[in-house]
Amino acid sequence: MGSFKPIRKAILPVAGLGTRFLPATKAMPKEMLTIVDRPIIQHVVDEAKAAGIEHFIFVTGRNKTVIEDHFDKQIELESTLRERGKFEQLKMLNDLLPEAGQTSYTRQQSPKGLGHAVWCARDIVGDEPFALLLPDVLVQAPNKGCLAQMIEIYNETGGNVLAVEEVAPELTSNYGVVKIEDQTADGVMKINGMVEKPGPGKAPSNMIIMGRYILQPEIFKILSTQGLGAGNEIQITDAMKTLMDSQDFHACAYEGRSFDCGSKVGFLAANVAFALERDDVGEEFREAVKKLIS
Ligand code: G1P
Numbered sequence: 001m002g003s004f005k006p007i008r009k010a011i012l013p014v015a016g017l018g019t020r021f022l023p024a025t026k027a028m029p030k031e032m033l034t035i036v037d038r039p040i041i042q043h044v045v046d047e048a049k050a051a052g053i054e055h056f057i058f059v060t061g062r063n064k065t066v067i068e069d070h071f072d073k074q075i076e077l078e079s080t081l082r083e084r085g086k087f088e089q090l091k092m093l094n095d096l097l098p099e100a101g102q103t104s105y106t107r108q109q110s111p112k113g114l115g116h117a118v119w120c121a122r123d124i125v126g127d128e129p130f131a132l133l134l135p136d137v138l139v140q141a142p143n144k145g146c147l148a149q150m151i152e153i154y155n156e157t158g159g160n161v162l163a164v165e166e167v168a169p170e171l172t173s174n175y176g177v178v179k180i181e182d183q184t185a186d187g188v189m190k191i192n193g194m195v196e197k198p199g200p201g202k203a204p205s206n207m208i209i210m211g212r213y214i215l216q217p218e219i220f221k222i223l224s225t226q227g228l229g230a231g232n233e234i235q236i237t238d239a240m241k242t243l244m245d246s247q248d249f250h251a252c253a254y255e256g257r258s259f260d261c262g263s264k265v266g267f268l269a270a271n272v273a274f275a276l277e278r279d280d281v282g283e284e285f286r287e288a289v290k291k292l293i294s
Contacts, residue, residue: 004129004154004158005128005129006052007051007052007053007129007130007131007151007154008052008053008054008055008128009053009054009055009056009124009125009128009130009131010053010055010056010057010130010132010133010147011057011059011117011118011121011125011130011131011132011133012041012044012057012058012059012133012135013059013108013114013117013118013132013134014029014031014041014058015059015060015061015064015107015111015117016030016061016136017061017111018031018262020262020263020264021033021267027063028066029041029064029066029067030262031064031067031135032067032070033261033267034271035138035261035267035270036271036274036278039070040135040138040261041067041135042096043138043274044133044135044138045098046096047139047145047146047147047148048133048147050144050145050148051131051145051147051148051150051151052148052151053131053147054102055102055104056102056103056104057103057104057105057106057124057125058103058104058105058106059106059107059117059118059120060105060106060107060108061107061108061109061111062107068105071097071098071103072097073097077093078090078093104121104124106121106124107120108120111233112233113228113229113231113233113234113235113236114233114234114235114236115223115226115229115233115234115235115236115237115239116223116233116234118215118219118220118223118236119223119224119226119234122220122223122224125217125220126217127217129154129215129216129217130214130215130217131147131150131212131213131214131215132212132213132214132215132236133147133211133212135261136211136260136261136262137212137258137259137260137261137262138258138259138261138270138274139210139254139256139257139259140256140257140259140270140273140274140277141255141256141257146163146210146252146254146256146258147212149163149252149256150163150212150214150252151214153250153252154214154250157250158248159216159247159248159249159250160213160214160215160216160240160243160247160248160249161213161214161250161252162178162191162209162210162212162213162214162240162249162250162252163210163212163213163251163252163254164178164180164189164207164208164209164251164252164253165207165210165254165258166206166207166208167206167208168206169206171208172198172203172206173197173198173200174197175209176194176195176208176209176235176237177194177195177196177198177203177204177205177206177207178191178193178194178204178207178208178249178251179191179192179193179194179204179205179207180192180205180207180251188250189250189251189253190249190250190251191244191249191250191251192244193241193244194237194241194244194249195241196229196230196237196238197230197231207251210254211258212252212254213236215240215243216243216247218243218246218247219239219240219243222239222242222243223236223239226239226242257273272289276289
């Protein structure tokens, strides 16, 4: 294992409008929609925490203050739960609470793209490698969370690591797509090309960038002058492509299943998949689903 700087901080871009979920997202951020009984953003923070992340940087926008409230103490609720003897719920809420000083919030003032959202967090991240987790994507992993799996690779290779997965070729135009150079004996894959939302016939493979990244701080300097890319937005993929000239990028073909919670069907499927895995409601829910389908 190399001795690389630890990954302590994570950026969570949560400024998007969530128009695909209107009217649910008229007054509520899409990241607060629930998968079973936890907001989407809580699932992502849990994944990051389980991977050892100590500081959560939310890049927010207007109408997102509920996210800040969610990761804060709720004194009235807590005293009501205490009065009513609901100590289990009280403990659960306290366990989920980040420690004082472990969260930061900064605003992306205009929707200029994912690359711009990441750049907005540059001063809070400072000069250290960091994780980037897109909350639209949830991962159900059998043993170890996706980011934890990526950090294992990072601890071997250093540099930058991207979670990748295969999709049907006709879907590659919705994603950042990577080209894998070779696979070393220990299964680590090196990336030597990438393109954001490739047009027909332009995808270098059907391996997509799934929504989890480990990046080196040099990305910020590149982002500061990054021009507009696909969709007329500042794209993180374009900046990573430049960084690839001077630093290594490795791919993590993680173990697990991803859900695109930015789409209605992906969100519904995530609810079903996560509910089925739950100790408390899983069995009962399985029966309910069986009945509905038959
Ligand atoms: C973003 C990234 C893209 C990545 C995708 C994963 O795209 O730009 O490279 O493949 O997330 O979900 P978006 O979904 O914001 O269009």
